[in-house]
Amino acid sequence: xxxxxxxxxxxxxxxxxxxxxxxxxxxxxxxxxxxxxxxxxxxxxxxxxxxxxxxxxxxxxxxxxxxxxxxxxxxxxxxxxxxxxxxxxxxxxxxxxxxxxxxxxxxxxxxxxxxxxxxxx
Amino acid sequence: xxxxxxxxxxxxxxxxxxxxxxxxxxxxxxxxxxxxxxxxxxxxxxxxxxxxxxxxxxxxxxxxxxxxxxxxxxxxxxxxxxxxxxxxxxxxxxxxxxxxxxxxxxx
Numbered sequence: 001x002x003x004x005x006x007x008x009x010x011x012x013x014x015x016x017x018x019x020x021x022x023x024x025x026x027x028x029x030x031x032x033x034x035x036x037x038x039x040x041x042x043x044x045x046x047x048x049x050x051x052x053x054x055x056x057x058x059x060x061x062x063x064x065x066x067x068x069x070x071x072x073x074x075x076x077x078x079x080x081x082x083x084x085x086x087x088x089x090x091x092x093x094x095x096x097x098x099x100x101x102x103x104x105x106x107x108x109x110x111x112x113x114x115x116x117x118x119x120x121x
Numbered sequence: 122x123x124x125x126x127x128x129x130x131x132x133x134x135x136x137x138x139x140x141x142x143x144x145x146x147x148x149x150x151x152x153x154x155x156x157x158x159x160x161x162x163x164x165x166x167x168x169x170x171x172x173x174x175x176x177x178x179x180x181x182x183x184x185x186x187x188x189x190x191x192x193x194x195x196x197x198x199x200x201x202x203x204x205x206x207x208x209x210x211x212x213x214x215x216x217x218x219x220x221x222x223x224x225x226x227x228x
Binding site for chain 1: 152153162163167174176208210212218219
């Protein structure tokens with residue numbers, strides 16, 4: 001239902017561009033879409049999220065380099081991470097965020113399988 | 122940023138054991154905590170949301186408790202398929218931070 005794709009290898013100082021194809025979901029006004037990464041030997045790190053109107057929140061640690069976008073007609077979410085270094089090598093996941101009811105805590109209930117990105121020359 | 126301190130980082134246990142994993146938040150976050158199970162090479166799986174609510178299809182041996190700053194995930198009787206890595210996550214405020222993870226292995 002969520003499938004990440006993109007180049008598996010990116011050169012240092014380049015831009016990492018990933019796409020998450022969404023199927024079986026309607027892109028409702030109540031869904032937010034997150035990107036999460038796991039660097040080698042590390043835990044999960046939230047990169048940011050984008051909402052139905054295109055509003056976004058980014059992790060301050062990456063904010064200057066991250067851009068997310070949403071294309072409802074193509075049912076895709078995109079992630080761009082610029083000026084990458086070897087430290088950005090990771091498995092990248094997209095995930096759907098929703099709430100059980102308005103005002104309730106948001107949770108990530110569907111995740112893609114992840115895509116491996118290596119930053120190397 | 123809200124820090125989520127998860128403990129222990131690793132845990133050895135046997136099939137049938139009852140185990141508890143704890144997450145402490147650096148500030149009060151009501152019940153804005155979720156728990157995930159992660160198997161290598163697989164998509165993380167949501168187990169519990171809003172601290173205590175079991176996601177559909179998740180076995181009832183998983184339970185969660187807590188509010189404010191301290192939260193627990195309990196597995197009442199470990200099954201072989203439970204020996205994976207577990208993460209808490211707060212969604213009280215962005216950035217939505219995860220705990221460091223707890224790797225559960227067979228004793």
